Amino acid sequence: MKKLYVGEFHPRSELALPGHPDALPPFPVIDMHAHFGPLLLGEDYEATYDTRRTCETLKELGIEKVLCLELVWGEEYDRLCRKLAASDGMILPVGSVDVFRAMAPDFEATVYRTLRDLKSKGCVALKLWQNMTLMGEAAFGKNLRLDDPHYEPIWRACGELGLPIVIHVADPPCFFRPIDEQNEHYVCLSRHPEWSFYRPGMFSFEEHMDMQEAVIRDHPDTTFVVAHVGSWAENLPRVGEWLDRYPNMYVDVAARVDQLGRQPYTARDFIVRHQDRVLFGTDYEGHFTMDRARGFYHTHFRFFQTRDEYFDHPFPDFLGQWKVCGLGLEEDVLRKLYRDNAKRIFQL
DSSP: OOOOOGGGOOOOOOOOOOOOTTOOOSSOEEEEEEEOSHHHHOTTGGGSOOHHHHHHHHHHTTEEEEEEEOSOOHHHHHHHHHHHGGGTTSEEEEBOOOGGGTTSTTHHHHHHHHHHHHHHTTOOOEEEOTHHHHSOHHHHSSOOOTTOGGGHHHHHHHHHHTOOEEEOOOOOGGGGSOSSTTOTTHHHHHHOGGGOOOSTTOOOHHHHHHHHHHHHHHOTTSOEEEHHHHTTTTOHHHHHHHHHHOTTEEEEOTTOHHHHTTSHHHHHHHHHHTTTTEEOOOOEETTOOHHHHHHHHHHHHHHHHOOOOSBOOSOTTTSOSSOBOOOOOOHHHHHIIIIIHHHHHTTO
16 A cells, blocks of 8 residues: 555545536626736746737636736836736736835825825726735834724725725635644645744734724725635635625635635525625636636636536645535626626726
8 A cells, every 4th residue: 555645645536427627607707816916926927928818818718807916016016017018908907005114104195195196007906915914024023913003094095095905814714723633724834834824923813803804894985805705715604794794895706716615505605695795806827827727717617607516626736625516606696796796896
């Protein structure tokens, strides 16, 4: 008998099941959570993909528009715009603000100046990331809370300027737990221990959820699209409570098919109940090969549109080590998820 490490175990299912591995959407789709810039592709991102060719492939797959979420502003935002110009408006660059200037005396002026500049260039939202609470030691000597008063100008300015915030607050709960035999992301974290936030000086996952709720609650005039199913795809009842309580909160489904697909009944009910508040996003990366792009989107469409059982989710190489089951959403719900909600929120 061959001995294997747990990360080497990739069993082949013997189930004989019908399936739709090449599923396509019934109408054009807006992917409001993708990356074509330095956040995931690195500083040399321009050399990692051909914009026009990428768009041709995405159009073949039924994608109408894509929001490119990046932590860039000023000249770096302009650089991203130049790279994406060949998309002819298909890929919309979304910029950010320098959150590491939050303690500077002119931060409020910087925020308003940056946001007005972004809007003048056609930016439809503001992208914020987990560096606000987890990577502040170099800039501030400590990590700031998300609801720290120093960040207040961001929430206020976005509300006043009508700029929705797409925010990634926290990674899955297991990324904040010990990397041990009880951690369901053990394989992922053993391969990428740098993704773990279980160490001194870090806010816990639960603290992040409290901070996230406080910011949304205290800024009812600001629109928040909380990425990755409101940061807590593992707890859809709690996310549903937030959506019921805060009409300014929305969520996307980016990179959480692994979580939704292992609770298909609960996930289907969640999306149907909150069908006006859930947006389609994938975490697509611009440097995917064309074959990878096709398989990636086919799997997403298969998941949301069909009742297929026990198939690989879009990130089997590093997220959950399990299969998923499709939700089989009705077309009227799909239309809101895939397209209408994003058109309304981002005024596309």
